[in-house]
Amino acid sequence: MIINHPLLGPRDSSEFYHLGDATLINRPDPDAADAAEQFYEYVYIRDDPAGEYRELWYHEQGDRSWLVVTRNTLTHEISSVELARDVARRQGK
Amino acid sequence: MPEYILTAEPPLGGYERHFEGTSLREHRELAIVAVSIPLGKDTAVSAALGEAYGATLPDHGVSVVSEDGATRILRFTADQIFLLFTHAKPDAAQVVSERLNGTGYTVDQTDNWVSLSLSGSLARPALERICAVNLRKDAFAIGRAERTVMEHLGAIIIRTGDDGFLLMSGSSSAESFLHALETSVKYVS
Numbered sequence: 001m002i003i004n005h006p007l008l009g010p011r012d013s014s015e016f017y018h019l020g021d022a023t024l025i026n027r028p029d030p031d032a033a034d035a036a037e038q039f040y041e042y043v044y045i046r047d048d049p050a051g052e053y054r055e056l057w058y059h060e061q062g063d064r065s066w067l068v069v070t071r072n073t074l075t076h077e078i079s080s081v082e083l084a085r086d087v088a089r090r091q092g093k
Numbered sequence: 094m095p096e097y098i099l100t101a102e103p104p105l106g107g108y109e110r111h112f113e114g115t116s117l118r119e120h121r122e123l124a125i126v127a128v129s130i131p132l133g134k135d136t137a138v139s140a141a142l143g144e145a146y147g148a149t150l151p152d153h154g155v156s157v158v159s160e161d162g163a164t165r166i167l168r169f170t171a172d173q174i175f176l177l178f179t180h181a182k183p184d185a186a187q188v189v190s191e192r193l194n195g196t197g198y199t200v201d202q203t204d205n206w207v208s209l210s211l212s213g214s215l216a217r218p219a220l221e222r223i224c225a226v227n228l229r230k231d232a233f234a235i236g237r238a239e240r241t242v243m244e245h246l247g248a249i250i251i252r253t254g255d256d257g258f259l260l261m262s263g264s265s266s267a268e269s270f271l272h273a274l275e276t277s278v279k280y281v282s
Contacts (some may be wrong), residue, residue, distance in 0.1 A: 010239075012225040060247075062240050
C-alpha cells in the first residue's frame with residue numbers, strides 16, 4: 001500500500017505505524033462534569049465502518065509526522081491524506 | 094592517579110571495503126547536528142542559514158550544500174533540519190548554534206548515527222533491494238535526501254553523486270546496518 005504523504009509524496013506503508021480512529025485527536029475535557037463517561041468512550045468505544053474511515057498514521061520511519069488518512073476499509077483505496085496538525089489546527093486546537 | 098586519554102572511535106572502527114569497483118566506506122569525523130525550528134521562525138532560521146552558510150532552508154526531501162562546500166543541510170520534516178559537516182571535536186552543536194545566532198534549537202546527534210558512503214556501479218542495484226524509496230536517477234536526483242527504512246532499520250539516504258550515496262543509520266545497530274548493506278552488495282556483484 002502506498003500513502004501519498006502531503007509533504008514527501010508517495011511512500012511505502014512499511015514506513016508507517018497505524019494507530020487507528022482519527023477521533024483520538026478530540027481528547028475530552030478532563031474538567032467536564034461527565035469526564036469519566038467521555039474518557040471511557042474516548043479510550044474504548046470505536047466505530048467499525050465498512051467503507052470510508054479516517055485513521056491516524058504515524059510516519060515513524062520517515063519524517064515522524066502524524067497523518068490523517070481517509071481509507072476505504074473495503075477496497076483499501078485512500079482518498080485523502082492530511083497532516084494531523086493541520087486537521088487539529090482547523091478545529092482550533 | 095592514572096591518566097586516561099579518550100580517543101573517539103566511529104561505530105564500525107573506520108570500516109572500508111571494495112566490491113568490484115564499488116566502495117563502502119565509513120565516515121570517521123562526520124558531525125551531525127539537528128536544528129529544530131521554533132514555531133513561526135522559519136524565516137529567521139532561513140536568514141541565519143543564508144548569512145552563515147550561504148544557503149536557504151531546503152525543501153522537504155532535498156539537501157543543499159553550503160557556499161564553501163563544507164556543510165550539507167538536510168530537511169525531512171517541517172520543523173527540523175540536519176547539518177552534516179566534517180568536524181573532529183565534540184562541540185559541533187555549539188559551533189552551529191553560534192553560527193546561526195541561536196535562531197534554532199541545536200542538538201548534537203553525531204554519536205547517534207553511523208555514516209557510510211556507498212559509491213560505484215553496484216550502489217544503486219544493491220540499495221534498490223533493501224530501500225523503500227524510488228532510487229531511479231530521474232526520481233531521486235543528486236542532492237535528494239530521504240529518511241526511510243532499510244531492511245528493518247531506520248535510515249537516511251542522500252544521493253551525493255551520479256552513483257554515490259551517503260547512508261546513515263542508528264549507531265547502536267551499526268553492525269546490523271552494515272550486514273544488510275554488505276549482503277545486498279554481494280548479491281548483486
